[in-house]
Amino acid sequence: MSNKLHIVSLGCTKNLVDTEVMMGKLQNFELTDEQGDADVIIVNTCGFIDAAKEESINTVLNLHDARKEDSVLVMAGCLSERYKEELATQMPEVDIFTGVGDYDKIDELLQKESRFSDEVFLIDGAQRIVTGSTYHAYIKLSEGCNQTCSFCAIPSFKGKLNSRNLDSIANEVEALVAKGYYDFSFVSQDSSSYLRDQNIKDGLSLLIQRIELIDGVKSARILYLYPSTTTISLLKNIAKSEIFHNYFDMPIQHINDEMLRIMKRGFGKSQTLELLEFMKSLPNSFLRTSFIVGHPGETVEMFDEMCEFAANFGFDRINVFSYSDEETTPAYDMSEKNPAEVIARRADILGQIASECLEASLKKEIGKEVEITIDGESDEHEYLLSAKETIWAPEIDGEIYVNDRTKDEELEFGKIYKAKITDIVGNILTATVDNA
Numbered sequence: 001m002s003n004k005l006h007i008v009s010l011g012c013t014k015n016l017v018d019t020e021v022m023m024g025k026l027q028n029f030e031l032t033d034e035q036g037d038a039d040v041i042i043v044n045t046c047g048f049i050d051a052a053k054e055e056s057i058n059t060v061l062n063l064h065d066a067r068k069e070d071s072v073l074v075m076a077g078c079l080s081e082r083y084k085e086e087l088a089t090q091m092p093e094v095d096i097f098t099g100v101g102d103y104d105k106i107d108e109l110l111q112k113e114s115r116f117s118d119e120v121f122l123i124d125g126a127q128r129i130v131t132g133s134t135y136h137a138y139i140k141l142s143e144g145c146n147q148t149c150s151f152c153a154i155p156s157f158k159g160k161l162n163s164r165n166l167d168s169i170a171n172e173v174e175a176l177v178a179k180g181y182y183d184f185s186f187v188s189q190d191s192s193s194y195l196r197d198q199n200i201k202d203g204l205s206l207l208i209q210r211i212e213l214i215d216g217v218k219s220a221r222i223l224y225l226y227p228s229t230t231t232i233s234l235l236k237n238i239a240k241s242e243i244f245h246n247y248f249d250m251p252i253q254h255i256n257d258e259m260l261r262i263m264k265r266g267f268g269k270s271q272t273l274e275l276l277e278f279m280k281s282l283p284n285s286f287l288r289t290s291f292i293v294g295h296p297g298e299t300v301e302m303f304d305e306m307c308e309f310a311a312n313f314g315f316d317r318i319n320v321f322s323y324s325d326e327e328t329t330p331a332y333d334m335s336e337k338n339p340a341e342v343i344a345r346r347a348d349i350l351g352q353i354a355s356e357c358l359e360a361s362l363k364k365e366i367g368k369e370v371e372i373t374i375d376g377e378s379d380e381h382e383y384l385l386s387a388k389e390t391i392w393a394p395e396i397d398g399e400i401y402v403n404d405r406t407k408d409e410e411l412e413f414g415k416i417y418k419a420k421i422t423d424i425v426g427n428i429l430t431a432t433v434d435n436a
């Protein structure tokens with residue numbers, strides 16, 4: 001079999017790590033962007049909500065249309081795992097189906113037929129090809145989730161919380177540092193529950209201590225904190241760290257007390273506010289969250305309360321999700337469902353508020369001296385370099401155009417520089433780098 005591989009990673013950053021593991025197993029293949037040239041096409045799908053499921057199926061069907069004869073089309077990941085029976089009959093276009101358990105066996109799978117293992121794969125030493133950056137990598141903390149959020153099907157196909165042990169994570173980070181990576185985003189479905197499946201309450205604080213011992217790690221952040229397992233002592237440990245930024249990504253999904261109870265979030269309005277206020281009180285803190293609109297039982301008053309809060313609390317970044325009616329979830333069996341047009345209207349309204357919060361947060365940066373990391377040439381113009389504030393997570397928090405520097409020396413891609421934020425163009429900041 002000649003070996004050209006076209007691989008697509010859909011969904012979240014956790015899925016991306018699993019895709020990188022598959023690429024690590026298929027290093028004998030030549031990667032190609034040309035779908036029609038590929039001998040093997042792999043789609044690592046997302047099965048979280050309707051919009052993601054649709055994107056996954058359309059991506060597979062479009063690749064089927066574009067593929068060459070005798071190529072092999074593989075459907076992997078969450079959607080494939082969640083609907084293994086249905087897809088096997090409904091998608092004859094696909095040659096091999098696999099789920100969330102065999103990423104590190106993809107090379108064997110290509111020699112055989114579809115396979116779903118009972119285990120959920122959790123990276124532990126598997127070689128991976130880090131994509132998208134020469135200095136940043138996502139690090140998985142765990143797989144699965146023990147929470148029971150009313151709207152979420154993830155535990156039904158990713159299983160119970162299964163944390164990596166600290167050595168496994170530290171070894172992976174050390175190996176990546178040896179390859180020149182120095183910026184890391186720690187991810188999972190519920191990061192603040194890290195090691196709770198091993199009866200360790202403050203797993204993330206232990207992680208911070210351990211990562212700080214690794215020479216060469218310059219920058220790090222934790223994504224996907226869960227309110228009821230996030231403690232003030234954890235936030236203090238993050239704030240004390242020289243390496244972990246005061247970057248707080250905590251999806252709260254709603255703020256109305258009754259709706260938080262209906263959503264089975266395990267934490268009410270006052271406790272959630274206490275955490276957020278403390279985060280906001282920390283120096284140079286960056287707050288990211290997400291909200292779900294239109295959950296069954298959400299009244300106009302509850303929605304208005306959420307909008308009021310989102311508009312005024314001071315979040316730097318807000319993700320807005322429309323409620324998706326997912327079978328196997330508790331919300332699916334709830335009455336008082338909101339009509340699709342009401343959900344869409346609420347998503348527009350809160351989406352507008354999210355854009356205003358983004359703009360306000362970006363404008364606050366103008367005139368500031370900050371640390372930025374140069375990612376490369378911008379898509380805008382060859383003389384404009386693309387960068388991000390070092391505290392920001394890649395790709396999701398914004399872009400900065402570097403249009404000037406204090407000395408003529410070339411700026412190195414992947415390097416951290418001090419810079420002055422000078423202006424904003426649309427939602428993109430501009431900066432002058434101090435490379436004196």
Ligand code: SF4
Pocket residue numbers: 145146147148149152153154155189190226
């Ligand atoms: S924390 Fe809630 S929303 Fe997130 S994966 Fe777990 S059950 Fe789903």
